[in-house]
Amino acid sequence: MTEALPTSDAELMSRTAAGDESAFEQLVDRYQGIVYGTCYRMLGSYHAEAQDVAQMVFVRAYKAAGNYKPTAQYKTWLMTIVRNCVFTHLKKMKRMHEKRVNPVVDEETNQEVDYLDDSVTSATENMEQKELMGVLQRAIGELPEQQRMALILRQYEQMDYEQIAKTLKTTVSSVKSLIFRARDTLRETVKEYQKN
Numbered sequence: 001m002t003e004a005l006p007t008s009d010a011e012l013m014s015r016t017a018a019g020d021e022s023a024f025e026q027l028v029d030r031y032q033g034i035v036y037g038t039c040y041r042m043l044g045s046y047h048a049e050a051q052d053v054a055q056m057v058f059v060r061a062y063k064a065a066g067n068y069k070p071t072a073q074y075k076t077w078l079m080t081i082v083r084n085c086v087f088t089h090l091k092k093m094k095r096m097h098e099k100r101v102n103p104v105v106d107e108e109t110n111q112e113v114d115y116l117d118d119s120v121t122s123a124t125e126n127m128e129q130k131e132l133m134g135v136l137q138r139a140i141g142e143l144p145e146q147q148r149m150a151l152i153l154r155q156y157e158q159m160d161y162e163q164i165a166k167t168l169k170t171t172v173s174s175v176k177s178l179i180f181r182a183r184d185t186l187r188e189t190v191k192e193y194q195k196n
Helices: 009-017 021-042 047-063 074-095 125-142 145-155 161-168 172-195
Strands: none
Touching: 009 021, 009 074, 021 047, 021 074, 021 145, 047 074, 074 145, 074 161, 125 145, 125 172, 145 161, 145 172, 161 172
């Protein structure tokens, strides 16, 4: 007995455009991790906001199913929607004058952790590693939007430069430059952290 090959993204989008909601549910199942993960990292680890934006992404993708052309890889097309939704949300946050600091949240207690507070420091290597990760997470949250998105798509989502360029609507050389500057900023952050 031979196993059926998984249905392609393009076929699922074609079925979605024809009104097959179960086809779109399959696409959501395939891509909800990357969509939510990218939103979560771009929004500074705000779980509720990341969920809202991820949901907005899938609503827009569903509504645009009839406009999808299989000449573009579905993942790249979808990540372009992610980019647009995240950037729109970030602009909305700025307009509302919310001054957020991209807090690091302890997964167990669901409380913000202030890694700059001396009481949090510890002699154990595990605690120092956690602290460094918190510093890096904050630094990523403070990168300019385009640099942050390029870095997240490359580092966390393993997208290649060409896919990122299509997602960000720019050139491959521009993507490489964005990622280089982002990594350079993070290296400087680590150096500063290690001095203290």
